[in-house]
Amino acid sequence: MTTELTVNGSPRAVHNPPMTPLARVLREDLHLTGTKLACGEGFCGSCTVFVDDEALASCLVPVGSVAGASIRTVESMATPRGPLAPVQQAMKDTDAVQCGMCFPGILTSLTALLDENPRPDRADVETALVGNICRCTGYERIVEAALGLGTETGAGA
């Protein structure tokens, strides 16, 4: 079955059975491997992408259900030679990243939070990240980085 989508601003047609998880299509058909597919059942958040501006766990989204939608992955946040998005730069500045596996999802969840609430407090940041599991960092620097961004407007994507 052919599903037409807009991915990171470009029209794309993919040919998968309609119940195929969007995360798999992004990684295996469109080679957008920034989106990770770790738990495959909604718990870890590593597959979080924007679907029509809502940050969703793409492992649980059947590709056929989002025909016509606009998808934004972590690859849309910055061009290879351009500046990083503020949320990415904040992670770099606070030296928050370790293995990096969880970060595409964390950046997406934090972008969603900052779009909705440009000045989150610690509880807001922690609540926004309950669905993003990081096995390396202990979260503290990630939260600090996000709180630092709260003084700017939005995270940009």
Next chain:
Amino acid sequence: MLTRHRDTASSVLHRPVTVAEAVDLLADGSASVLAGGSWVMRGEIRGDGFADAYVLVSGLPELLELRRTDDALVIGAAVTHAQLARFLAGDPHLAGLSAAARTSANPAIRRVATVGGNLATIDFAAADLVPALLALSARVTLVDAAGERHLALADYLASRPDAAPGALLTQVTVPVTPGLTVHERLTMRVAGDYPVAIVDAHVRLDADGLVDEATIAVGSVEPVARLWPSLSSRLVGAPLDAGVAEATARELAGELRGRDGVEAQGWYRLQVLPTLVGRAFYTLQQETGQR
């Protein structure tokens, strides 16, 4: 007849544009409802597999209604947890339901998981909205080829295992009566995982501040959420008192059968349940200023 496949490769997806069309597609029982997909899509990993065909209902305008009058709340089955939480924010009469919608699962799941999906998932004991809606005496509307039916939520839950396939849950109606509501849940990690036990209460006080009416519901302890009428009736006629509520719940806890699960054993759920009842009543006490 529903057949199951191990992975997603063989399933067909129908995208009806009206409820009538969805009901037609479901009529012969060979297709299953797909709403947010947050439960269905775990089929490969959890070994539940996938149906031959799904009927996608999450975009149907008729299922997206969200309306509050003075005495009722109407929730379309495809309304997501996040939409419901936003709609109910600050509603003094529906604080319990609002908390259930706002704190279940995690933000990404709440943005897709629907109210209908939460009530219709038979194998899911830890659904937050189910006890929240039971405590509010909610009713559900089902539509199938034979027409429309209205059932009390408790009756719907009891009927689910034997129900013939093909019915679409379209709407939940919540009577809004005076009183206070609360939703208490215990998770092992503070947030993001399934609750070990859930307590919802709807309490009305009389002019002297005594409990005039109480409806208490328990989720995640037994395989299906249930009302706890004996506890409710024991608390009527007395002041709101968290200590008394907890002690009474401990005395009556033997009426429930705790289910074993990976996150907790049945005995543990029963052990923490009275504490959760106490917390729920403490919250209610704080709201009324009775401390």
